[in-house]
Amino acid sequence: MSFEKDAQMNVATLFHSLLFAYEKAARKVLGSGCEVFIHPTLEILDKISEEQHLQLFAGTSLEEAVASFSKMLEQGKIVRKVGFRKIGPERYLLKIDGCAWAKHIHKELRPKDATCPYALIVMAIYRRYMGGKAEETESKYCEDGNETEIKPFHAATVSFGVKSLELVAEESLTNSRKPK
Secondary structure, three states, X not given: OOHHHHHHHHXXXXXXXXXXXXXXXXXXXXXXXXXXXXXXXXXXXXXHHHHOOOOXXXXXXXXXXXXXXXXHHHXXXXXXXXXXXXXXXXXXXXXXXXXXXXXXXXXXXXXXXXXXXXXXXXXXXXXXXXXXXEOOOOOEEEOOEEEEEEOEOOOOOOEEOOEEHHHHHHHHHHHHHOOO
C-alpha cells in the first residue's frame, strides 16, 4: 500500500474509532439516555448529505438506496459485502462482511454496546424512505463484520442514569422558570 493510501486508511480508522469511543463513553456516562442524541444526529446527516450531494438517498425505495450505499462501501474497499434483507414488517437485517476496521476496532474496543456507524447511516436512509425513525439497536459484532437489526422506533421513557428523561426535562423546565 502506498504512503498516501496508508495515511488515508489511518485517518479513516481514527474517525471510525472515535465514533465508537464516543458512543461507548456516552453510554457509560448517560446510560440509555444517550439514545436521545441518535435521531438529531441522523437528521443532521440527512441535511449534510443533501447539501453536499453525497448521494446517500439515491433510489426510489429503501432497498434501492441501501443498495446504492452498499455499492459505495464495496467499491471503496471499505467492506467486502453488504447484505440487507427484510425480516418482518418494516424490519430489516443489515449484515456487514469484511469490514476494513473489524480486525482492529472490534478487537480493541469490543463494541458490544455500540451501533455500527454503517448501520447508523442505514438508519438515516430508513428514516427518509419509511417516513419514521429507526430504533437504535446495538450491532452484533463478529471477527470481520457485524449484523444490525433496522426496525421502527417506538417512543418510550429512556433512563438517564438514575432519572428518567422525562424527569430531567421537567427539572430543566422548572429551573428555567425560576427568577435569576
